[in-house]
Structures are given as C-alpha cells and as structure tokens.
Amino acid sequence: MRIAGVCLPVLLNLVFVFTSCSDDKDESLKILDPSGVNTLTEVNVSVGESWIRVSGGDGEYSVVSGNKEIADVSVDKDVMEVRAYRLGDTEITLADRAGEQIKLPLHVEAKKRALEVKRVAVYVETEDADVKEMLEEELRAKFPVSEGGRYGLMQEKWSSTRYEGKLVVYPGTSNDESYPGTFVWDRNVKPERLTFEYNGVTHVYELPVKGLPEGGESEAGKMIHGDELFEGKSVARDLGPVQAWMGEDFTEQYRRDYPNVTRVISLEYVSFSR
Structure with a gap:
C-alpha cells in the first residue's frame, strides 16, 4: 500500500508529461x-x-x-x-x-512611400548681396514642387542599400496635376542620395543636406524664412515619420557665371515613413 501510495502520483505526473509532449509534437x-x-x-x-x-x-x-x-x-x-x-x-x-x-x-x-513637402527654401552663400538676392529669386521661381506637394514612390527593386522604381510627382496640393518618372534611392552613401527623373530632367538630392550653417547671430547662420537650421537635428529619429531637409545642389552650375558663389541649394523639408 505504501509503494502504491507513493507511485500513483508519480505515474500521474509521468502521464501528464508524456501527454503534454505528445500534444506538442502533434501541433x-x-x-x-x-x-x-x-x-x-x-x-x-x-x-x-x-x-x-x-x-x-x-x-x-x-x-x-x-x-x-x-x-x-x-x-x-x-x-x-x-x-x-x-x-x-x-x-x-x-x-x-x-x-x-x-x-x-x-x-x-511594390512598396508605396510618399515624401510630403512641408516647406521649401533656398540657401545662397556669397558675399555679393545683389547676386544673392537674384539667385534666391531665381531658385524660388523654379521649384518643381511647392509646399503641400509630394513625391509618390513605388519601390519595385531593392538591395540592402538601394531602392528603385516608379515615381509620380505631385507639384501642388491637388492630385489633378502629376508627372510620371523614375527614382533611385541610394542609401550606401552619406548623406543618402535620391535621383528623380521626370519631364526629361534629372534631379539629384541629398538627404539630409549636410554642411548647412548652424543657428547664430550672423545672417549665414539663420534659417531661411526666420527659423534655424541645425545640421545635427536635420533628421528626426523618433518612432514617428522622419523629417529632413532634402537639397538639390546648383553650386557648380551657377559658379561658372558667378565665381564668388560658394554654395547654392534649393531645399525641401520632407516628411516620410521609413
């Protein structure tokens, strides 16, 4: 009786263990x-x-x-x-x-991604005030996308550092006007490089733009339209959408006619999800 009393709980436990294991294997x-x-x-x-x-x-x-x-x-x-x-x-x-x-x-x-243009600005670096004003006006006049516009990306190919596919450009807030094209997003370089081709033109952007002046009292250190540009804060790293200044560099193009120009960039403040 003593042996049976001791063994019965043990046998019941063994039955439970074997049954549990059997159930796991049957899954x-x-x-x-x-x-x-x-x-x-x-x-x-x-x-x-x-x-x-x-x-x-x-x-x-x-x-x-x-x-x-x-x-x-x-x-x-x-x-x-x-x-x-x-x-x-x-x-x-x-x-x-x-x-x-x-x-x-x-x-x-395809993976769909949109780069929404929140703000646009220009940055011209030169000691000639007249040239600076002229180039700023010229750049503002030929922005391909205005505030409220967006770039629609259809990612059709991918490697660990590169996306490419179809592009649709919406220059304004309405969907009535759009331009088809292609894009390449190269993340193997720093800053990242986006190449957009549409309407027979190639646009090459840095994301985020590097080398912009930090905030300060000098005019060169102030953000266009009154805000400040801080290079180290150009990309948000929280869990929400990424926000960054995307810039197209026209320095070499303008330097041929204006040798004293050291930097000419059109800027678009974009928001997008990773």
Whole structure:
C-alpha cells in the first residue's frame, strides 16, 4: 500500500508529461502573420524586408526560397525574415528537424512611400548681396514642387542599400496635376542620395543636406524664412515619420557665371515613413 501510495502520483505526473509532449509534437507546422495569431495560406510582402512568425513542428526550423532573385528567406527561432528584392512570385518551404515541411506561395508587390513637402527654401552663400538676392529669386521661381506637394514612390527593386522604381510627382496640393518618372534611392552613401527623373530632367538630392550653417547671430547662420537650421537635428529619429531637409545642389552650375558663389541649394523639408 505504501509503494502504491507513493507511485500513483508519480505515474500521474509521468502521464501528464508524456501527454503534454505528445500534444506538442502533434501541433502541425505553420506560418503565421507578424502577430503570431493568424495562420497564413500564402505570404504577401512588399519589396524590402519583412518579418513573419512560424510555429509547430519540433521547434527547430529551416526555410528556403524557390527563387532567391525574387526573395530570400531565413529563420531564427520562431521569426522568419523575408528579403524581397523585386516584384514577382515564388514559393517558400519551411521544414523542421523531424522532416515535416510545408510550402506556401510568396507574392512580392511594390512598396508605396510618399515624401510630403512641408516647406521649401533656398540657401545662397556669397558675399555679393545683389547676386544673392537674384539667385534666391531665381531658385524660388523654379521649384518643381511647392509646399503641400509630394513625391509618390513605388519601390519595385531593392538591395540592402538601394531602392528603385516608379515615381509620380505631385507639384501642388491637388492630385489633378502629376508627372510620371523614375527614382533611385541610394542609401550606401552619406548623406543618402535620391535621383528623380521626370519631364526629361534629372534631379539629384541629398538627404539630409549636410554642411548647412548652424543657428547664430550672423545672417549665414539663420534659417531661411526666420527659423534655424541645425545640421545635427536635420533628421528626426523618433518612432514617428522622419523629417529632413532634402537639397538639390546648383553650386557648380551657377559658379561658372558667378565665381564668388560658394554654395547654392534649393531645399525641401520632407516628411516620410521609413
């Protein structure tokens, strides 16, 4: 009786343990949405990096892509990273150490991003006040996008440091007027470089603009239209939209006619999500 009294709880615990383990092993292999709640029957991602979840099986996973030129995949514990390089369709295969596997179609679509123009300004650096005023007026007159306009980017190709795709330029607040084009966003250089081509013209921007004067009492140290430019604060790093001065440099173009000019830049204060 004493042996039975001691062994029965032990046997019950063993039954519970074996039942729990058996239940875990019976859980089928799954690919889930980023929240880890909903089971996916297909994976849809945008060009760039994405993360989804996996579960089930024996808990040790491997994953492969059917076409690594479209997208590559990797898994770390229960998180799968998808690196989508261009538009297209392929298939991913998730397997566990026990040999169970599932295959799901993977569709890569363009990633939409908008650069909203909050403010525009010009910066001319020269000791000749008349030339300075003339060039400022000329630059203001040929701004491609006014305050309230935006650049619509359709990211169709990606590498770790470069996006490219279609561009739609909205020069004003209305959607009635727009210009189609292409863009390249190169993040391998500092500052980052954006190249926009539309209406037969190529525009090259720095983001954020470097080398602008810091705030101060001197005229060169004051921000155009009364605010101040602080180079170190040109890009916001919080969790909200990024805000930065995007600048197109015309210095070399104007220096041919005005040798005393040291810097000529048109500035657009843009807001966008990473």
